[in-house]
Amino acid sequence: MSEHNTNKEELTSTEVKIKEAAKRVFTRKGYAATRTRDIAEESGFNLALINYYFRSKEKLFDIVMTEQLQMFVFSVTPLLNDTTTTLREKFHALVTHYIDMLTENPALPFFIMNEINVNPQGLLTKIRMNIQFPYIMVQWQEEVTNNKNLPENPMHIFINLLAMTVFPFIAAPMMRAKLGVEQDIFNNMMEERKTLIPQWIEQMLAGNTAINTDEKETKTGTQKGNHKK
Amino acid sequence: MSEHNTNKEELTSTEVKIKEAAKRVFTRKGYAATRTRDIAEESGFNLALINYYFRSKEKLFDIVMTEQLQMFVFSVTPLLNDTTTTLREKFHALVTHYIDMLTENPALPFFIMNEINVNPQGLLTKIRMNIQFPYIMVQWQEEVTNNKNLPENPMHIFINLLAMTVFPFIAAPMMRAKLGVEQDIFNNMMEERKTLIPQWIEQMLAGNTAINTDEKETKTGTQKGNHKK
DNA sequence: AAAAAAATTAATCAAATGATTAAAATTGTT
DNA sequence: AACAATTTTAATCATTTGATTAATTTTTTT
Structure with missing residues (x-):
């Protein structure tokens, strides 16, 4: 009614939406197999926004992976x-x-197992357990x-x-x-x-x-x- | 002694050596993360030999994966x-x-699980079980x-x-x-x-x-x- | 030994891909 | 409304990477 758009679409920031899209693609395909263009497409936003909000593909992955690990372990x-x-x-x-x-x-366990296999010592930095x-x-x-x-x-x-x-x-x-x-x-x-x-x-x-x-x-x-x- | 070199090195053909190198790298890093150059380096041969003996990275991977799957299942x-x-x-x-x-x-179980996750229907062709x-x-x-x-x-x-x-x-x-x-x-x-x-x-x-x-x-x-x- | 075939290499190509830039669009502020 | 800041986009760059090619070396055949 008003000019305030209260759609669910608008409630989450694009930054979060990109991160969620990245989570989906990363968990489905793994780090190496996902292209930043896949994430852009999945999120519906322009490719450049990925680097605008997160500095690089790797930084974005680190954030997603850390969140998933935290969820899996600390929950x-x-x-x-x-x-x-x-x-x-x-x-x-x-x-x-x-x-x-x-x-x-x-897909979560496989995603985590994959990361652990590829980068075992990365755990120590990502999980402060x-x-x-x-x-x-x-x-x-x-x-x-x-x-x-x-x-x-x-x-x-x-x-x-x-x-x-x-x-x-x-x-x-x-x-x-x-x-x-x-x-x-x-x-x-x-x-x-x-x-x-x-x-x-x-x-x-x-x-x-x-x-x-x-x-x-x-x-x-x-x-x-x-x-x- | 003779000019016949009986070193273990010489007993296996380069084709086999490349395949074994590929197996090691693929199992360690997964399909997407391995570059053909990694395999070349691991095998000690020139990059072009990979395409000379096996037509493509994917063909080589199929061969390696099928062999590993067969081993795991049929053994x-x-x-x-x-x-x-x-x-x-x-x-x-x-x-x-x-x-x-x-x-x-x-690394074998992870390798297999990875393949199954990425390409589930590929199993049907690779394993005739x-x-x-x-x-x-x-x-x-x-x-x-x-x-x-x-x-x-x-x-x-x-x-x-x-x-x-x-x-x-x-x-x-x-x-x-x-x-x-x-x-x-x-x-x-x-x-x-x-x-x-x-x-x-x-x-x-x-x-x-x-x-x-x-x-x-x-x-x-x-x-x-x-x-x- | 000469010729042919096979194996190997260095150089190169073309497509894919992560990242950047400059401009355009949108939103916020006064 | 005017200006500034933020967000978004299209175009482009530079590197990586799978693959090819042409030349060179090695092995096999005659």
Whole structure:
């Protein structure tokens, strides 16, 4: 009505729009394969504006990558530092959080992995994550010292948690191309995994307990390899 | 002694040497980021030889990628079709095989994932894998129908197997940069996982049995979320 | 040894691409 | 409205890069 244009179009500055366009193109094609002209086209603005707002393609990439990394890494620290949730609840929250995030942004893990592979030490500058030992580590140590016989080092378990959560998104294109797993089927599967992964982790830990304490005896005689080497 | 030069240098043709150099550079930097000049330098030959032996950068890449894909995918089919090994033994063999392969060639998974992301339908042409239902699928169905209460669809378990095996190699650069996990520590860890991953899979399956058949009751009252939704 | 074929190199080309510039359009200020 | 500052554009530049060409060297054939 008035001369103030309140379209959503006008609400975000062109600088932000270019950055968002850059994010889309960079995540889709990677740094080397994206041309500044791609970003210009995706944003709908003139090529020169990219250098006008951001000094160079590399500077723009650094900004986008840093933001994505921050989002990926720091978005979970509140979960990991929550003193009101149990260890198990944190596992579940973490898995749900990441599956939701990656369902929205499936190309993100690959984008990040790519950057890490190409420029590993760039991480150190882009992420200032002085791992201040989040509360989840305290909880883990409590469980270790108290009753359960968990492994001292949670590295394996954390890797598994992340692997089972993130890897499917990395493998999704292959699953689609080779196994005919379409988008909705995949999303269903990931929805299932929100509850399955914490269960699996639980079973890993329980198995570990059983092995070390001999509280529980093997049920099936055919079970193999269920002993420490 | 004689004028026949038997150096290892001379045993492989320059065509092969260029292809190997290309493999190294492509896997390290990805298709878009590698310049033909990089390959020339890595091989030690003149730039023009790349186009002399392989018509173009893309043709060379196709050859390298196809070979790597074939290696990655087809190298396990003998294992999966082995009629003399049990299902559990196949899991173990698969994990060991891939960890060995990726320890030798750590950049391989990322390289493949990259290609799949950029050009998903290219897989169909590069890999002629008319999945002829390897013997492991027969064995799985046997276990399903016989005694165990395994999930009909082994998709989740197979994904987990691959995820826990492959993902660490993808995350390795991050682990090194951020967690200070050095090469030998990492290799040790992966050596441990050769036996751990089959155990974990076993525990997942056992947990599944317990849930479905109620043969076993929950030991710890604090166990949460161990029920079908 | 001479001729032919194959392999290799230096020089060069043409297209792509990141970046810049100068002008035009828009917005803000007085 | 007039002026200034900011934003946007079209045109252009300089470098990079995949590819080619013509000449040179090496190997093979006769």
